[in-house]
Amino acid sequence: MTRLSLSSAILAALATCNWAISEDARLLHDDSECSAEDGCTLVALQRGAVKRTHDEEAEKPRSDRPTKSFTSSYRRPKMIADSPASKFIVNKDCEKPPCSGQVHIQLGGPGEMVVVFASQPESVAEPLVRFGKSAESLSSSAKGTTFTYSQLMYWNHQLFDPVIAGGREMSTEEAAKLMSTDTWAYDKRTGWKYPSYRVIGPQQVEERMGWYKNPGERYDSPAIHTVVLTGLEPGVEYTYQVDNDGRKFSFKMPQEGQHYPYKVGLVGDIGQTPVSNSSFHLLQGLKPELVLLTGDLSYADGYYPRWDSYGIMAEPLNARVPVMSCPGNHEYASAEAFKSYNARYPMPYAQSGSVDPNYWSRDIGPMHVVALNSYAASGPDSFQFNWLKKDLEAFNRKRTPWLVVMMHAPFYNSNLGHLGEATVMMGDLEELFFKHGVNVVLAGHVHSYERTWPVYKNETTVCAPVYINIGDGGNREGAYAKWLPGEHGALEPTWSAFRQGAFGMAELELSNETHAQFVWKRNACFDNGEVDFHPENCSTSGDNSKNALKHDDISWIVRSAEACPNQA
Ligand SMILES: [Fe+2]
Numbered sequence: 001m002t003r004l005s006l007s008s009a010i011l012a013a014l015a016t017c018n019w020a021i022s023e024d025a026r027l028l029h030d031d032s033e034c035s036a037e038d039g040c041t042l043v044a045l046q047r048g049a050v051k052r053t054h055d056e057e058a059e060k061p062r063s064d065r066p067t068k069s070f071t072s073s074y075r076r077p078k079m080i081a082d083s084p085a086s087k088f089i090v091n092k093d094c095e096k097p098p099c100s101g102q103v104h105i106q107l108g109g110p111g112e113m114v115v116v117f118a119s120q121p122e123s124v125a126e127p128l129v130r131f132g133k134s135a136e137s138l139s140s141s142a143k144g145t146t147f148t149y150s151q152l153m154y155w156n157h158q159l160f161d162p163v164i165a166g167g168r169e170m171s172t173e174e175a176a177k178l179m180s181t182d183t184w185a186y187d188k189r190t191g192w193k194y195p196s197y198r199v200i201g202p203q204q205v206e207e208r209m210g211w212y213k214n215p216g217e218r219y220d221s222p223a224i225h226t227v228v229l230t231g232l233e234p235g236v237e238y239t240y241q242v243d244n245d246g247r248k249f250s251f252k253m254p255q256e257g258q259h260y261p262y263k264v265g266l267v268g269d270i271g272q273t274p275v276s277n278s279s280f281h282l283l284q285g286l287k288p289e290l291v292l293l294t295g296d297l298s299y300a301d302g303y304y305p306r307w308d309s310y311g312i313m314a315e316p317l318n319a320r321v322p323v324m325s326c327p328g329n330h331e332y333a334s335a336e337a338f339k340s341y342n343a344r345y346p347m348p349y350a351q352s353g354s355v356d357p358n359y360w361s362r363d364i365g366p367m368h369v370v371a372l373n374s375y376a377a378s379g380p381d382s383f384q385f386n387w388l389k390k391d392l393e394a395f396n397r398k399r400t401p402w403l404v405v406m407m408h409a410p411f412y413n414s415n416l417g418h419l420g421e422a423t424v425m426m427g428d429l430e431e432l433f434f435k436h437g438v439n440v441v442l443a444g445h446v447h448s449y450e451r452t453w454p455v456y457k458n459e460t461t462v463c464a465p466v467y468i469n470i471g472d473g474g475n476r477e478g479a480y481a482k483w484l485p486g487e488h489g490a491l492e493p494t495w496s497a498f499r500q501g502a503f504g505m506a507e508l509e510l511s512n513e514t515h516a517q518f519v520w521k522r523n524a525c526f527d528n529g530e531v532d533f534h535p536e537n538c539s540t541s542g543d544n545s546k547n548a549l550k551h552d553d554i555s556w557i558v559r560s561a562e563a564c565p566n567q568a
Pocket residue numbers: 269296328329330408444445446
């Protein structure tokens with residue numbers, strides 16, 4: 001088995017030309033000496049400098065050596081700027097640019113819908129969206145802004161880090177497997193391969209191990225256009241069309257204030273597998289006013305073309321229904337740093353007095369929705385805590401009787417996956433939730449479904465929030481099926497009402513100001529490494545929950561202003 005040594009990694013990192021590196025770490029440029037074929041070897045790594053020798057020449061006393069330093073055996077990797085790795089595709093049906101695609105909408109301020117779409121850089125000079133109440137006559141238009149960004153493909157770090165950290169080296173076969181996406185960037189139903197579909201062999205691994213100097217290792221985003229449609233009337237259907245795209249999409253502007261029944265789709269940890277597709281398709285079928293997505297969207301994980309393929313996958317739902325989200329760890333880790341997420345999925349943070357795009361609030365129909373960031377400080381001195389406190393003190397129960405909070409990492413979770421990860425944030429915020437009578441707390445992160453009884457500080461009590469984990473949207477990491485009771489005598493908590501390690505999505509229908517019906521539906525199971533799309537009778541291998549065989553969960557969430565002053 002070929003091994004990728006640290007030396008080869010360092011060699012690969014010196015990407016732009018033949019560099020000679022002297023013992024005292026000064027870089028000397030020399031094309032004349034040893035070539036890759038003549039036996040130069042790299043022998044040591046000292047204080048960041050690469051010391052290399054050329055046969056016995058290197059053993060001679062310093063005074064006897066040639067004055068020129070040696071060139072490295074390193075050969076610059078093949079430039080792969082034209083490879084699909086660094087290219088975005090804005091629209092899978094685009095045969096001849098200019099095209100736009102990845103169209104999606106989310107709520108802005110009152111009466112506003114924010115349209116985001118992507119195009120080739122040169123295609124749209126000043127982004128424009130035409131819209132109107134009639135599909136035949138798009139009589140209004142709005143202009144917007146354009147943004148692009150560049151980022152280094154993160155897989156470099158995944159290859160290097162184990163070596164630097166003293167861990168075992170990664171084989172080229174393992175690296176190739178890591179860099180390939182052929183097992184999941186593929187729609188089995190239609191046979192269509194997502195733009196991020198790649199098969200990498202061992203030979204290509206080393207060719208691709210450049211770093212920031214290599215344009216082929218950089219991702220340049222498409223032009224991302226953001227256009228805010230204003231003055232929209234609640235409950236009215238609008239049709240719109242973006243620049244350079246022949247398609248028209250329609251959406252219904254969600255109702256504002258107390259309109260019942262009010263239907264909301266819920267999902268988390270989506271990814272872009274056939275199950276993800278299925279979850280979005282089911283959500284679209286619900287015809288909800290909007291969808292709340294509890295983070296972990298594309299699973300790009302630093303391989304940024306996946307944000308484009310996610311945008312294409314999400315378009316059928318997200319161009320027609322506003323999807324409102326909070327960020328997950330997959331928007332943050334692997335050098336993501338929220339950059340792609342914030343560029344593409346703007347939430348109404350400024351309108352709600354937040355100084356961070358990753359936590360926001362908005363009155364939506366009869367709900368006041370608060371989205372939090374599990375990966376920002378939440379202590380009493382933090383921006384997030386103080387913004388939340390102010391927001392909860394100010395919202396109007398008369399206008400929005402239902403208070404819904406969403407975040408990524410769950411406070412209450414009895415799955416062994418990610419158990420206790422939100423303990424610090426829970427300590428910071430749970431009292432605030434209870435004091436202000438939060439009705440429902442949505443989360444994801446744990447790739448399974450769980451609903452609690454109303455619970456506060458681990459005790460069930462009627463005036464506390466119901467916690468719902470819906471991280472079962474269908475991403476490539478599979479379903480988490482191992483539940484408490486676990487090792488060391490940990491018991492199944494009494495607050496856990498229903499749990500299952502499968503894939504699914506949910507619907508929250510607010511019937512009036514006191515009752516809401518919540519329905520979770522399974523859409524697939526994960527059986528011995530394969531997805532089973534028979535939701536009526538499938539089960540996930542090893543799921544030790546007592547609800548493992550139930551295909552749905554229906555419950556009522558009751559808000560009692562009389563019994564619970566905190567909810568009045
Ligand atoms: Fe997560």
